[in-house]
Amino acid sequence: MAGVTVVGAGVIGLSVAHELAGAGHRVRILAAQDAAASTSGVAAAIWFPHDVQRSGSVLDSAAVTYKRFEELAGDPRTGVAMRAGTVLSRRTDADHSWTRAVPHHEPADPAGLPGGAGGVRCTVPLIQTDVYLAWLRAEVEARGVEIRTAEVRSLPEDCDAVVVAAGLRSAELLGDDDQAYPIRGQVVRLANPGLTEWITDEDNPEGLAYVVPRRHDVVCGGTGEAGSWDRTVDPEVEAGILRRVTALVPELAGQPILSRGVGLRPARSTVRVEAVPGHSRPVFACYGHGGAGFTLSWGDAARVAALIGAG
Structure with a gap:
């Protein structure tokens, strides 16, 4: 098969195009906006299966992606680094199934955690989104993939196969899915006072909190407002985020705000990676990754490539 069109140029679409081109397909990408302007560009982009059902296939894809990012971390051009940090747990029934995809992890020392909290220490990939997405786009183009800016309103006809990897727009394009929905995520980016370790606190009684240090x-964050399509920055929400993160990491108090952002995570009851029947040519879905787009990107791209086969 030749002539595969990938709809979507976020981290999922670019990764799928990369793997399909590597399998010998002639590939093009159609997308209304560049990856940097998509939800992928707003993401904290730390490896973790956030806002996604942690099924066996999801954890398998997460493990594949972990290994790929671990390899890419050896090349500074990619913007990928391996960073140590802590996942806080405030409930006795906390879901630690994700640790299956992490080669090394251990219980966190309670002495360094908020009262009553436990945690898991591990080292995971951290992706500098602007650097990585630019690198990935260049790699995709080097493989002969054409990237075209276009407002896609229906599945393209002028190709042999289509992969729909358009995030929140995917369900609309396919017209057969009522399980997709947005999860609004608001972040604020502060100057880095010298931090290198990350921390996440999904069960914080005041709301979701995470601190992800990058180069500069x-x-x-953050928020996890299921069903909200609001892309505007809310000052009151930002104030709450700052209270929570400075309580977790006091070194952040007083650091200047560098930028703000809101992204809509493309969530679904389950991640959809499958052939879609009922079309005149092969159509494949790859969306519904919630807050785990980077975390599942290489694993799910490999799954799509396996579904389509070699070119």
Whole structure:
């Protein structure tokens, strides 16, 4: 098969195109906006299966992606680094199934955690989104993939196969899915006072909190408002985020704000990676990754490539 069109140029669409081109297909990408302008560009982009059902296939894809990012971390051009940090647990029934996809992890020392909290220490990939997405796009183009800016309103006809990897727009394009929905995520980026370790606190009684230090800033979040399409920055929400993250990491107090952002995570009851029947040519879905687009990107791209086969 030749002539595969990938709809979507976020981290999922670019990864799928990369793997399909590597399998010998002639590939093009159609997307209304560049990856940097998509939800992928707003993400904190730390490896973790957030806002996604942690099924066996999801954890398998997460493990594949972990290994790929671990390899890419050896090349500074990619913007990928391996960073140590802590996943806080405030419930006795906390879901630690994700640790299956992490080669090394251990219980966190309670002495360094908020009262009553436990945690898991591990080292995971951290992706500098602007650097990585630019690198990935260049790699995709080097494989002969054409990237075209276009407002896609229906499945393209002028190709042999289509992969729909358009995030929240995917369900609309396919017209057969009522299980997709947005999860609004708001972040604030602070100057980095020298932090290298990340921390996540999904069960914080005041709301979701995470601190993800990057090269020149710290991504602080966040929110998880299911069903909200609001892309505007809410000052009151930001104030709450800053209270939570400075309580977790006091070194952040007083750090200047560098930028703000809101992204709509493309969530679904389950991640959809499958052939879609009922079309005149092969159509494949790859969307519904919630807050785990980077975390599942290489694994799910490989799954799509396996579904389509060699070119």
